Amino acid sequence: MKRQFLFDGRPVPFDEGQTILQAARAAGHYIPHLCWHPDFPPHGSCKLCTVKVGGRHVSSCAFPAREGMEVESDTPEINAERRALLQMLFVEGNHFCPGCEKSGNCQLQALAYDLEMTTPRFPHFYPDRPVDASHPDVLLDFNRCIFCELCVRASREVDGKNVFALGGRGLGKHLVVNAETGRLADTTLAADDLAANICPVGVILKKRVGFAVPIGERTYDAEPIHVHAMERDT
Numbered sequence: 001m002k003r004q005f006l007f008d009g010r011p012v013p014f015d016e017g018q019t020i021l022q023a024a025r026a027a028g029h030y031i032p033h034l035c036w037h038p039d040f041p042p043h044g045s046c047k048l049c050t051v052k053v054g055g056r057h058v059s060s061c062a063f064p065a066r067e068g069m070e071v072e073s074d075t076p077e078i079n080a081e082r083r084a085l086l087q088m089l090f091v092e093g094n095h096f097c098p099g100c101e102k103s104g105n106c107q108l109q110a111l112a113y114d115l116e117m118t119t120p121r122f123p124h125f126y127p128d129r130p131v132d133a134s135h136p137d138v139l140l141d142f143n144r145c146i147f148c149e150l151c152v153r154a155s156r157e158v159d160g161k162n163v164f165a166l167g168g169r170g171l172g173k174h175l176v177v178n179a180e181t182g183r184l185a186d187t188t189l190a191a192d193d194l195a196a197n198i199c200p201v202g203v204i205l206k207k208r209v210g211f212a213v214p215i216g217e218r219t220y221d222a223e224p225i226h227v228h229a230m231e232r233d234t
Contacts, residue, residue, distance in 0.1 A: 003067040008074050014065035021049055021060040024073070030226040031073055032082055032111055034200055035148035036061040040157065046089075046148055048082055048111065057081075079115055086112050087121045094126060094143035095201075101210050102202030104218025108146060109201075110225035129174065134185035138196050139205045145175045146201055155195035163187045163195055175203070 002013035007024050014023035019042065021031050034046040042062035049060045052072040060073070072078060089095075089108060097103050111117075129142035147166060155163040163184075167176040179186035189196060196204055215221065219228060 003065075005065055005067065005069045005071060007071045012065075012071075018065050019061055020051060020053070020058075020063050020065050020071055023065045024060065024071075025230075028230055029073070030229055031060050032115065032226075033061060034107055034111070034146060035150065037150055037153075037198070040150075040153050043149060043153070046146070047085055050078065050081060052078060082111075083115050083117050084121070086115060086117050087119070089146050090117075091120050091122045091124045092127070093145060094129070100144070100202045101205055102144075104213075104215050104221045106202060106220070107200035107225065110220035110228075113220070114224050114226055125171075132177070132184045133207075134183040135187075135189065135207075136185070137191040137207055138184060138189060139207055140175075140177070140184050141203055141205065142175055144202045147173060147175070148200060150198045150200065151175075151195045151204060154198045155189075155193065159193045159195050161188050161193065161195070163189045163193075 002015065004011045004013050005020075005023070006012070007027070007029055010029075012023050012027045012029065018026075021033065021036060024031055031049050031051065033049040035043045036049060042059070044059040044062045047059060050057050051060045052075070053063065053069055060071075086108070090112070095108065097106070097109050100106065103109060127143065131142070132140040149166060152164045152166065155161050162178055165176050165178055166173060168174050176182070177184050177187055191206060196206070
């Protein structure tokens with residue numbers, strides 16, 4: 001018999017080496033996340049997957065499952081903290097959903113709906129970030145970057161190209177392109193690279209396919225992200 005822990009009062013079996021998030025997903029329980037991806041090691045940067053274990057707040061993507069522990073996830077306290085994190089992500093960048101090509105397919109937007117985020121709450125930063133349209137097939141809108149590093153990891157670990165990186169610190173943190181010119185056109189990025197297709201928001205966009213699927217018929221228009229994520233895993 002597998003070892004178990006309690007997840008919001010329900011028993012969840014786990015294998016040795018699994019994290020809370022992995023075990024919960026395998027058992028059909030959704031934990032919100034943005035920077036986690038099943039193909040990469042845990043990153044723990046977005047903190048949306050935070051849960052409460054024994055009174056402590058931990059990142060479920062990185063915290064190992066343990067026999068008998070009690071995990072709290074879908075609670076008013078934890079969800080309020082997740083909403084606050086989402087609110088900070090929205091105001092730190094320039095996220096104008098009605099005019100964004102990624103609307104309806106954006107995980108940040110979908111999580112905001114799922115967690116009932118109705119207001120940005122904090123003052124907007126309105127950072128002045130450029131748009132790089134130099135590449136023939138891919139557009140970069142740095143205004144929407146949430147620093148999940150999925151494109152960085154995909155380019156490095158799967159594509160073997162190291163096209164992207166993060167530079168700066170604090171308020172000056174930003175996504176950079178690894179080319180002497182700083183232009184995407186001067187890299188080896190291809191439109192079918194994983195790095196060009198993994199962005200959870202609207203930073204990396206394919207050219208000449210904009211609004212091919214009408215808004216209202218997109219992934220998270222049809223069903224909320226917690227439903228879609230679980231159906232995709234089954």
